Amino acid sequence: MFSFFKLNDPFRLIGIGIYVLLLTFVYLALIHFPLTNPQLMWMLLGERLGQGYYLYQDIIDDNGPLSAGFFTFIDLLFGRSLLAYEVVGRILISFQILYWNSMLIKFKAFDVNTYLPAIIMAALFHFSFDLLSLSPALLGSTFLILSLGQLFSQTVLQKDTSESTLLIGIYAGLATGFHPNYILFLPYMIFTGIAISSFSFRQLMLSLVGYFLPLLLITLFYFWNDGLEEAIQIWPLTFLSEKYEYQSLLDWLFLGIFPLLLAIAGYFMATVLRGSTINQQKQRQLVIIWLLFSVAQFFIIKKQAAYQLVILIPGLTYLITQFFLNIRKEIIAKLAFYLLVLGLPSVALWYWQQKITGSEYFVGQSEVKYSGNILVLGDDLSPYLNGKLGGPFLNYRLSKLYLEQDRDLREKARLFQMLQKQKPTTVVDPNGEFEKLFRQFPALESQYSKTSPGIFILKK
Structure with a gap:
């Protein structure tokens, strides 16, 4: 199997497709993972936006506007379908695998052309079940990997770079529109462009124009509406709200220690034990700095879950491939x-199954079944x-920070209009946040009756 994928033969992609399909069958047909809290929030967001509301203006959530639009599209086609999220997610990761392997071959990242990166990348995606499903991080990383591919093209000498320089910025800007945390890759783009790709001032300005173009279009959309x-x-509050720690760093370390060791070994083998061309040295520098910025992203994420690790996969794939291409003892390599390829998905599948019971990451069963428009x-x-989002506060911790802000009369009027526009029939308020609003808006209190502690019903 190792020798099969090591060869430079495009038909090896069939083997990778079979590998992904077999694991997909195991995950979707044999093993069941419950709906996660982030997935339910994305479904609710898409459902609510499809009713004519707008992110930020009517709904308080920390997703990027482009992700919100994509979730709306999925909801219009499939509704609340977890299967749709799983299938679309696997389509995106298949594209990433094919694209990244083709870029490594095209720009001679290794001395030999090989399809090892594709099978390694496919295995790394099975580090966790939620890496395989649709998420804002996966959507954004798809465009970031396109941007990284264009940066790799800059390492090729005597190449006309005007088009690729613009595309670097456009792809990175789109990624930020899907996942705001990826704004960290703006300084990555600037630093690597100047220090490694030797951008001229014109190229730097071109990439910056490309980066801000998608964000400008998003700004115009909100201005028109x-x-x-x-x-x-x-938007700035999304970086300041309290973090959801769905999974611990120890969970990630337990499963990730082996791939990390392979990546570290691959780095030292490539830098110490063998020589490299100037282009390959630049590519290795791009990957190392990419990984450093990817790790820095975890200081600002607000949902600590494994699907956020998707941004590390291209860099780890590159370094692990270096290990397999440079290790001399074939028995160790195999x-x-x-x-x-076989052990990581199997252990990860078993490990995350053990974590289902009692985990705050998964949506539990409500003791009381609510229906209609609900605000939690x-x-x-x-x-x-069993109900639909009926109010503006989808992301509770971001909403809490938003509600705690000092407001002048105009901003209070805007908040009251937001509440009046949506009027949930049932409010579940275990922490008393909704009840606090009664002090600011007595008219709101007159519209609801308290049926039990933390439960408010809209009067008829």
Whole structure:
């Protein structure tokens, strides 16, 4: 199997497709993972936007506007279908695998052309079940990997780079529009462009224009829909709200220690034990700095879950491939290969299955079944399983920070209008956030009756 994928033969992609399809069958037909809280929030967001509301203007959430639009499209086609999220996610990762392997071959990243990066990348995606499903991080990383591919093209000498320089910026800007945390790759683009790709001032300006073009179009969209002020107010808060720690760093380390060791070994083998062309040295520098910025991203993420690790996969794939191409003892190479390609998905599948019970990452069953339009001001999203989002506060921790802000009379009027526009029939308020609003808006209190502690019903 190791020798099969090591050869330079495009038909090896058939083997990779079979590998992904077999694991997909195991995940979707034999093993069941419950709906996660982030997935339910994305479904609710797409459902609500499809009813004519707008992100930031009508709904408080930390997703990027482009992801919100994509979730709306998925909801229009499939509704609340977890299967649709799983299938679309696997389509995106298949594209990433094919694209990244083709870029490594095209720009001579290794001394030999090989399809090892494709099978390694496919295995790394099975580090966790949620890496395989549709998410804002996966959507954004798809464009970031396109940007990285264009940066690799800059390492090729005597190449006309005007088009690729513009595309670097456009792809990175689109990634930020899908996943705001990827704004960290703006300084990555600037630094690597100047220090490694030797951008001229014209090229730097071209890439920056490309980066801000998608963001400018998003800004114009909110301006035309009278929501720019709300977007400017809420977007910075997405970096300041309290973090959801769905998974611990120890969980990631337990499963990730072996791939990390292979990547470290691959780096030292490539830099110390063998020579490289100037282009390959630049490519290795791009990857190392990419990984450093990817790690830095985890200081600002607000949902600590494994699907955020998708941004590390291209860099780790590159370094692990270096290990397999430079290791001299074939028996060690084959053992490590099987442990990675077969062992990692198997252990990860078993490990995350053990974590289902009692985990706050998954949506539990609500003791009371609610229906109609519901507003939940808390971390437990289970009431939404049988109901629909009926108010503006989807992301509770971001909404809490938003509600705690000092407001002048004009901003209070805007908040009251937001509440009046949507009027949920049932409010689940375990922490008393909704009740606090009664002090600011007595008219709101007159519209609801308290039926039990933390439960408010809209009066008829």
